[in-house]
Amino acid sequence: MYICIVNKKESIISSALQLLTEKGVHNTPMSAIAKASGTGMGTIYNYFPNKDALINDIYTKIKNEEKDVFLNFESGNPIKTQFENYFTSVIAFFVQNPSYFQFMEQLQASPIITAESKEVGKIAIAQVVELLEKGKQDRIIKDIEVEELLMFIGGAILSYLRYYFNQSQNTSPKHQMKMVWDAIKE
Numbered sequence: 001m002y003i004c005i006v007n008k009k010e011s012i013i014s015s016a017l018q019l020l021t022e023k024g025v026h027n028t029p030m031s032a033i034a035k036a037s038g039t040g041m042g043t044i045y046n047y048f049p050n051k052d053a054l055i056n057d058i059y060t061k062i063k064n065e066e067k068d069v070f071l072n073f074e075s076g077n078p079i080k081t082q083f084e085n086y087f088t089s090v091i092a093f094f095v096q097n098p099s100y101f102q103f104m105e106q107l108q109a110s111p112i113i114t115a116e117s118k119e120v121g122k123i124a125i126a127q128v129v130e131l132l133e134k135g136k137q138d139r140i141i142k143d144i145e146v147e148e149l150l151m152f153i154g155g156a157i158l159s160y161l162r163y164y165f166n167q168s169q170n171t172s173p174k175h176q177m178k179m180v181w182d183a184i185k186e
Contacts, residue, residue, distance in 0.1 A: 009047050012037045017058055021102035025055065025112070056117045059107060062100045063117075063124040069093050070127045079135040080181060086128055087157070087177045094161050101161050108158070125150070139186050149184055156180045 015037035019028045030051050034041050048054040069089045073082065094101040107113055122129075132149050135141030141149070160176045 008037075008039060008043065012039060012044055012047060012054070013058055013061065016054055017099055017103055020055070020058070020106070021099045025106050025110070030054075052112050052114075055107065055112050056114050058103060059113055059117050060120040062097075062104060063121045065097075065100075066090070066093060067124045073127050075127075075130075079131065079138065079140045080185070082131050083135075083181060083184075084177055086131065087153070087180065088173060090157060091160060091164075091173045094157075095164065098165060101165070105158065105162075128153075135184075141184050142186055144184075152184070153180055 012033065016028075016033045019032055019036055023032075028051075030044055031041060033051075033054070034044050037044070044054075048057065069092075070086070073085065075082070077085070094104075128150070129146055132141055132146050136143055136146075156176060156179070160173050164171055164173075
């Protein structure tokens with residue numbers, strides 16, 4: 001019985017992610033998600049009280065998976081090497097999960113994402129924050145507020161991914177990574 005429940009919830013989340021990225025957050029009614037997932041409206045509302053709750057669940061699911069990018073993060077490596085590993089790993093994560101990118105791009109500044117969900121997002125990048133703080137402390141990274149550094153780095157990653165997904169051939173983030181590093185290093 002538990003497996004069935006988990007599969008039903010995962011089916012709803014999977015169908016919602018697909019529809020939300022294809023049609024947009026505001027153009028996807030819960031009824032379409034129910035139909036795509038093969039469930040009734042009542043079943044969806046058993047798991048999610050409203051569409052915003054479903055969206056936040058998808059957001060935190062993606063952020064929790066994004067944490068895995070840092071499993072092989074070796075804090076003993078030089079700051080530059082750690083940064084390069086982070087930059088290429090997070091891009092690889094979204095290249096391997098294009099629907100995650102499309103979903104997150106729509107919601108990057110959305111008021112739909114709750115403070116609780118944003119906290120999950122902060123936990124997902126805690127090691128990057130530590131890296132930037134250590135780099136600032138060691139005078140390797142410019143003495144700029146971490147939030148501003150994250151905004152700059154995130155913007156570069158977002159821009160690169162937009163470019164990547166709109167190209168007919170695969171490109172490497174190597175040049176983008178170098179430009180971002182050159183911009184943040186002391």
